[in-house]
Amino acid sequence: IEATQEIANKCNLEIKLGDPTPPNFKFTREKAALFNLDLPEPDLEYSLENDKVLFIDECRRGLEERLKIVDASRHQEYKDRLQVEIDIINNMKFPGYMLIVWDFVEYGKSIGVPVGPGRGSAAGSLVAFALKITDIDPIPYGLLFERFLNPERVSMPDIDMDFCQGRRQEVIDYVVEKYGRANVAQIITFGKLLAKGVIRDVARVLDMPYSQADAMAKLIPDELGINLADSWEKEPKIKELCDMDPKAARVWEYAVALEGLNRNAGTHAAGVVISNEALWKKTPLFKPSGLDTLATQYNGKYVEDVDLIKFDFLGLKTLTVIEGALQLIEHRHNKRIDFTLEDVNNKDVYDLICTGNTIGLFQIESSGMQDLCKRLKPSNFEDIIAVLALYRPGPMESGMLDDFIDRKHGRAEINYFYDEFDEPLRPILEPTYGVIVYQEQVMQIVQVIGGFSLGGADLVRRAMGKKIKEEMDRLKEEFADGGVKKGYVRTHCEELFDLIVKFAGYGFNKSHSAAYAMVTFYTSYLKCYYPTEFMASLLTLEKDNTDKVVKYVDEVKRMGYDLVPPDINKSFLVFSADTIDDKEVVLFGMGALKGAGDVAINSIIKSRQEGEFENLSDFVSRIDSSKVNKRVIETLIRSGAFDNFGYTRKALLMQVEDIVEAAGKAAQAKKQAVGSLFGDDEDMTKVEV
Secondary structure, three states: OHHHHHHHHHOOOOOOOOOOOOOOOOOHHHHHHHOOOOOOOOOOOOOHHHHHHHHHHHHHHHHHHHHHHOOHHHHHHHHHHHHHHHHHHHHOOOHHHHHHHHHHHHHHHHOOOOEOOOOHHHHHOHHHHHOOOOOOOOOOOOOOHHHOOOOOOOOOOOOEEEEEOOOHHHHHHHHHHHHOOOOEEEEEEEEEOOHHHHHHHHHHHOOOOHHHHHHHHOOOOOOOOOOHHHHHHHOHHHHHHHHHOHHHHHHHHHHHHHOOOEEEEEEEEEEEEEOOOOHHHOOOEEOOOOOOOOEEEEEOOOOHHHOOOEEEEEEEHHHHHHHHHHHHHHHHHOOOOOHHHOOOOOHHHHHHHHOOOOOOOOOOOOHHHHHHHHHHOOOOHHHHHHHHHHOOHHHHHHOHHHHHHHHHOOOOOOOOOOHHHHHHHHHHHHHHOOOOOEHHHHHHHHHHHHOOOHHHHHHHHHHHHHOOHHHHHHHHHHHHHHHHHOOOOHHHHHHHHHHHHHHHOOOEOHHHHHHHHHHHHHHHHHHHHOHHHHHHHHHHHOOOOHHHHHHHHHHHHHOOOEEEOOOOOOOOOOOEEEEEOOEEEEEOOHHHOOOOOHHHHHHHHHHHOOOOOOOHHHHHHHOOOOOOOHHHHHHHHHHOOOHHHOOOHHHHHHOHHHHHHHHHHHHHHHHHHOOOOOOOOHHHHOOOO
C-alpha cells in the first residue's frame, strides 16, 4: 500500500488547456536552401523566426507572379495590402501554419490533384492568393483579410481546402509521410444513441423480436433532433404500447436512461491535426478499425484546447468533373484552359445562366436556382456571388431577395439610406444595388461611418449575431459618436446602425460566396464553350447513379446533342466527346457498362494504341483474353460497341462462344510465339472468327 501511494505521489500530469501554440513548418530550412535564403536560426528544425523569413519571401515572389495579369497602376496597392497581411500573420505567429497549407496545396497541384479556388474566409486573404492557396483575387471583390484573421481578436486561422474527392487521400497521405505518422492524426467523431437508434439497440439486447422493435422505433416522429421525451408527448401510441407490453415498457425505461450517450467512434470526414511533436504528448490516440491511420480521442471541439490546430481536407466532386472536362478538351483540342486568364464577366457565360438551363452547374442546378437565375438574370460575376449568398431561407423570407431583383431591374429605387451617406456607401453597396448582402459590407459600413478599424468592425459584426442588448446599446452609441465626428447627423447614424443590425442577421460571408461563385463560373464556362466535353465528364462522375444519369442524358438531348452507344474504336473508359458525321456527340464510356470492368476496358484501350481494330478477327487477335472474358465481350456486344464491324448484335451473341474460343487460341499463339524464330510474324498470332 505504501508503494502504491508513493507511485501516486510521483504521478503528476499537467495538461495545458487553451492558448494553442501555432505549428511551425518542419521543412523551412530545406525550402530556404532552394532560394539561398539566410535564416536567423539555421540550427533549429522548428523556428518561428525562420518561418517568417521563408514566409515573407514566398509571399513576395508569389505576388510578383500574380501581378502579371493585374494593371500596373494598381501594383503598389497590392504590395501595400500584402505587407499589412504579412505583418499581422507574423505578429500573430501564424507563418508556419500558412507554410504548411502552402506546402500540401503545392504538392497536390504538382501531382495533378484538382484543388478548389478557395472556400470560407481564407478567400479574403491576399497572402493566400499570393501563395496560390486560393485562386481568387480578393481586392476586386472587396474581400476582407480581417474576416479571415482579426488582429484584435486572437483566434486560430481556419483554412478549409477543397480537393478532388477521388484523390483527396493522396494529399493526406503526403502529409502523414512528410510530418511522420506519430505527428499527424484524423479527428475522432462520436455516433450518439439517438431516439430511434437507442430503441433498436436496447430492444436487441433485451431479445425483443425484430418486427416488434422495428414497429416501436417507427412510433418515434420523423422530426429533426427529436428526443424520447418529446416523442412521448407527441405520440400517444407509445404510452399505450408501454402500458400493454411490459417488455416494451422496459425497453423504453432503459432507452430513456441511455439516450444521448456515445454509441460508437468514427473519424471526421475532413479534419486532420498536425503537431511539431508526437501527438501522444497532447492527446490520447486510437486506431480506427480497418484504417491505417491514427485519430485523436478528443473531438474537434476540444483539439484546440490541448494545443492542436485543425486542417480541413475536403472532397468536392465538382472539381473532379472540371478536371475530367479539361482533360477531354486537352485530348481533343490540344489546349489546356487556364481559368485565371479567362474573363469572369464573359457575356456568353451569363447569357447561358440567364436561360435557367443550369443543370450540372455548381450550386445553381436545383429547380429553385434555375427559377432564380431566370428571374434575377445575373449579368456579371458579382451577381453570381450575390445569387449564392441570397438563396437561403433568411434572405428569401425577409424579402431581401425580391428587393435585390427589383433594384437590379429598375423596378425599385436604389438608395443609400440618406443623401449624406451616398458618397461613402456607394462604393460598398453599388455591386449589390444598395442591399446589404454580406458580412463584409456590414464591416465596411461600420468602418467608414462609425470610424472603427476593420478588426473592430469584425467584433461589432460578431456582437450583432449574439444580440446582447447591453453590448448592442454600447456599440450603437460608439457608432453614432464616430459618425458625428465625421460630420454625419446622429439620428441618421443611429437609424443606420439599427438597419445594419437587421441585415447582419441575414448577412453571408462574401469570401466563401465569391470562392464558390468561381467554381460556378468554371462549370458555366465549360458548359457554354465545351458542352459535350462537360456533359461527358458529368456522366462519367455519376455513372453509378441511375437517377442522375437519366437527368444528364435528358439534358444532353435538350441541348441538341446525341448520346451514342460505345464504339470499340472510339470510346474510352470514360464518357467522351467526338464528332460523327459532322455532328457533335457524347460517346458512351465503356467503363460505365455493367459487367465490363475497368481492368478489361483499359486492356482493350491499351491494345488499340497500336491502331484501330479493323474487324472482329483483328480485335480477337490483339486483346488479352485473360482480362477480356466472355462476360465482357457479351456486355460490349449488347451495348453496340461492335456495330461498325457489320454484324448484327444477335448474330454476334449467337457466336459468342466461338469468339471467346478464338480469343483463347490467339492468346495461346502469342505465348508460343515468344522466343520463336518467327515470333515477329503477325500471321502466327492472328486468328479468324
